[in-house]
Structures are given as structure tokens and as C-alpha cells.
Amino acid sequence: MNNSRRSALKTTGAFATLVSLGIVTQSQAHAAMDRAGFDIKTMADAVKALGGTAANSDQITVVAPDIAENGAVVPVGATSKLANTTEIYLIVEKNPTPMAAGFKIPAGTAADVQTRLKMGQSSNVFAVVRADGKLFSAFKETKVTLGGCGG
Secondary structure (H helix, E strand, O other), X not given: OOHHHHHHHHHHHHHHHHHHOOOOOHHHHHHOOOOHHHHOOOHHHHHHXXXXXXXXXXXXXXXXXXXXXXXXXXXXXXXXXXXXXXXXXXXXXXXXXXXXXXXXXXXXXXXXXXXXXXXXXOEEEEEEEEEOOEEEEXXXXXXXXOOOOOO
16 A cells, blocks of 8 residues: 555544544534535536536546446446546436535545446446646446436
């Protein structure tokens, strides 16, 4: 494990300890994150909530299966090779609420995130990255055989 990831894990562990001891409540922890984009219903509005339009970039890689057997647990990730990457957002174009995940990337940390998302149907999965104050994006199409958003 490299030192930047180790530092991020230590910081996360310390914060989790503060929550578990009751010094910081879970709602206070969540309040720190801008949640407005997670309530938006369209892809265009989600990107607009992040700060405008995103330019396509070949420096961003979206990691997702070509075919997901179960839309309730689709492994998705993104990697950015752009310098000064500070945020990575995962957006599922055809979900009822497209904004699926948001990650703050601390300085000196590798811009590589992985998670599992729900996908209601086959869709493009976008990674929107903020680097040097500008938005960049890339996408990958993922076909879903069994929907995860109630279908």
C-alpha cells in the first residue's frame, strides 16, 4: 500500500472513531457533503449542479462490466490521470436519480475510486472529474439483465 493511501485510511479511521465516540454525529458528518446534486432527476441537471458542462477526456477511465447480471449491485469505478484531481462523481444516465456517488480526493492521493451502484436499466455510466477547477468526463455503456431500481 502506498503512503498516500495509508494516510487517507488513517484519516478516515480517525474520523470514524470520532463518530463512534459521539464527538461528531453521523448527521454532522453527512452535512459536510454537498448533497444537492443527489436529488436531481436528469443527467444534464446533475452535471450543471456540479458546476457546468464537462469536456470529454481520454485521461479518465470508467471501470464497469459490459453486462451486469444484477442491477442491484453493479461494480463501478473510475480512475483519473488528470493532474490536481479533487473530485470524482459517478452518474448513471438512465437512473431515476442519476447522481450515484461522489468522492473527494485529498491532495497527494491516487485518483482511483471503486464502489457498487444500483442500475435500473442498461445505461451509460459517466465519471465526472473536477481537476484544476474544471470538469472532465468519460463514460462506458453497461447492459443490465435484471434491474436494481425496483425492476
